[in-house]
Amino acid sequence: MTGLVKAEVRKLFTTRLWWIMLLVMLVLIGVNLTFITAFAGVTNEASGGAAIPGRETAEWVQTAWSAGAGGSIFVMILGVVMITSEYRYQTVTGTFLTTPRRGRVIGAKLITGALAGLLFALVALVLVAAVVIPATLLSGGELSLSESRIPQVSLGILVSTSLYGLFGIGLGALVRNQIAGIVGAVVWAYVIESIFTAIPVLHPVGKWLPGGAAQALMSIDVDTGLGRPEWLPAWGGALVLIAYGLLFAVVASATTVRRDIT
Amino acid sequence: MTAIEIRDLAKSFGSVKAVDGVSFTVEAGSVTGYLGPNGAGKTTTLRCLLGLVTPDSGEALVDGRRYVTLPQPVTEVGAVLEATSFHPGRTALDHLRILCAAAGLPDERAGESLAMVGLADVGDKRVGGFSLGMRQRLALSSALLGRPKIFILDEPANGLDPAGIEWLRGFLRHLAHDQGAAVLVSSHVLAEVEQTVDNVVIIARGRLVRQGSLAELTTNGDSAVRVRASDTATLGPALEAAGAKVERVEDGLLRVRGLDASAVGQIALDQRVVLTEVTQERSDLQKVFLELTGER
Structure with missing residues (x-):
């Protein structure tokens, strides 16, 4: 199994997609952090309060820190491509000739997808820390790990980003078409999950989706102006995410193991 | 194995x-x-x-x-x-x-x-x-x-x-x-x-x-030998006497079935006939292939 994971890691890092995804992720999180930092404490005339808390507050640190979760879509795309590029370029033939026990290949891909997610989350967290810590200290805030809940948010980001790698692999195995898989991942993350997690009325559904469960795991408890969301408890979020991970792993194996490769 | x-x-x-x-x-x-x-x-x-x-x-x-x-x-x-x-x-x-x-x-x-x-x-x-x-x-x-x-x-x-x-x-x-x-x-x-x-x-x-x-x-079962000789009128009957089926393709050229090239040569030597060509016919593989796969 170690050899198979090594092979999958090599597949990932011998083409250019991984660092393009990493770069886009850093740009996106950077833009997001710039916005959160620039508009911190700015009073909204309509509601009379600040949409984003001041930079010196623990709430701001928590909000800004959660921007590190922005890597999950890129890890999901990476997971989709890990499977679909094998079909697109027919390298799947060589893969299954070398390892005819296809379940083991899927297992190695799932491990590698989770490891890639972990790597992306760590890089995102380094960027977040490099912006948030100086910003709050310069604004006169204090960095309290317990009040801003940095450890818990970080853990949530690490776990959820890793699991999105699994989701991507499951989705890729299901659709097999690269374009369809990537479009599916983007629509899922940016349209469906956004709607169900942003609109309070839809929260009863949204909290059971991977995005909502990831939010629950991070226990982000900040009013976005649309009402305070009611997530699952953190452990519930973790269980839901793991259940999704298992579901996608089963889907990936079941759709791949017996299929004719022609 | x-x-x-x-x-x-x-x-x-x-x-x-x-x-x-x-x-x-x-x-x-x-x-x-x-x-x-x-x-x-x-x-x-x-x-x-x-x-x-x-x-x-x-x-x-x-x-x-x-x-x-x-x-x-x-x-x-x-x-x-x-x-x-x-x-x-x-x-x-x-x-x-x-x-x-x-x-x-x-x-x-x-x-x-x-x-x-x-x-x-x-x-x-x-x-x-x-x-x-x-x-x-x-x-x-x-x-x-x-x-x-x-x-x-x-x-x-x-x-x-x-x-x-x-x-x-x-x-x-x-x-x-x-x-x-x-x-x-x-x-x-x-x-x-x-x-x-x-x-x-x-x-x-x-x-x-x-x-x-x-x-x-x-080499199909009915493979033949092409024989070009100075005196086919003598050689032909001699080959037939040895059990071969002889077909006269043209003047001086015979197509012989039932004997291989070395047997033909031996008979020609016995009859003192000069051979100018002895060829074992091989059926063209491409032809065989097309016949067998039904693509003609």
């Missing part, structure tokens, strides 16, 4: 019977050509043999076992299926190193295998810039990684230039005759394999139409 054994193999895709009850064997130390027109079922047979396609019925075995049950398949079987199966953005060496990692082989095998097919200089180039011939060589090098004793190659000559085809012929003969490997090579172009193969299996529309050695296939 029979290296490759196909027994009553059948596979349908929808209503199309791609392979319909095919059986044949390949022994170590020989090159077997698996011939048939495009769409005859060659690729499906090979993919069943390699565990990529599940047959509806029958068996396809390597060394007496199903491919998917082999603990270290690349050390027993080297397979080349299609030359396009590379990620264009990956270098040749990286492609082979990935296979080495998955197969548990040392990374040095990647460079060694690449050198064996003459691609040592382009190992760090992306495959996207490779010609079809280079991809074929790269595919072949991936089959060499585990030093297997059985080779299964699907149309390996596709895209090779004449020099490449010549190289491939020599390479396959070397694998089979010098290293004792069993080589099964498919082709729809007879001329590509005619000079390479020892045995021939011909398939058409999913069914086996002929199996045998190349010699058996080309």
Whole structure:
């Protein structure tokens, strides 16, 4: 199994997609952090309060820190491509000739997808820390790990980003078409999950989706102006995410193991 | 031990019977050509043999076992299926190193295998810039990684230039005759394999139409000897007296059945007739191929 994971890691890092995804992720999180930092404490005339808390507050640190979760879509795309590029370029033939026990290949891909997610989350967290810590200290805030809940948010980001790698692999195995898989991942993350997690009325559904469960795991408890969301408890979020991970792993194996490769 | 054994193999895709009850064997130390027109079922047979396609019925075995049950398949079987199966953005060496990692082989095998097919200089180039011939060589090098004793190659000559085809012929003969490997090579172009193969299996529309050695296939049972002689009026009756069927093709040219060339020569010597030509007729393999596969 170690050899198979090594092979999958090599597949990932011998083409250019991984660092393009990493770069886009850093740009996106950077833009997001710039916005959160620039508009911190700015009073909204309509509601009379600040949409984003001041930079010196623990709430701001928590909000800004959660921007590190922005890597999950890129890890999901990476997971989709890990499977679909094998079909697109027919390298799947060589893969299954070398390892005819296809379940083991899927297992190695799932491990590698989770490891890639972990790597992306760590890089995102380094960027977040490099912006948030100086910003709050310069604004006169204090960095309290317990009040801003940095450890818990970080853990949530690490776990959820890793699991999105699994989701991507499951989705890729299901659709097999690269374009369809990537479009599916983007629509899922940016349209469906956004709607169900942003609109309070839809929260009863949204909290059971991977995005909502990831939010629950991070226990982000900040009013976005649309009402305070009611997530699952953190452990519930973790269980839901793991259940999704298992579901996608089963889907990936079941759709791949017996299929004719022609 | 029979290296490759196909027994009553059948596979349908929808209503199309791609392979319909095919059986044949390949022994170590020989090159077997698996011939048939495009769409005859060659690729499906090979993919069943390699565990990529599940047959509806029958068996396809390597060394007496199903491919998917082999603990270290690349050390027993080297397979080349299609030359396009590379990620264009990956270098040749990286492609082979990935296979080495998955197969548990040392990374040095990647460079060694690449050198064996003459691609040592382009190992760090992306495959996207490779010609079809280079991809074929790269595919072949991936089959060499585990030093297997059985080779299964699907149309390996596709895209090779004449020099490449010549190289491939020599390479396959070397694998089979010098290293004792069993080589099964498919082709729809007879001329590509005619000079390479020892045995021939011909398939058409999913069914086996002929199996045998190349010699058996080309010298039909009713093979004839063309004899040109100074005095056919004397030679003809003498040959007939010896039990041959003699046909007068034209003045001075006979077509003799039932005697081989050396017997004809002996009789000519006895009759003191000068022979100017004695040719053992071989039926044209291309003609046989087209007749057998029903493409005329």
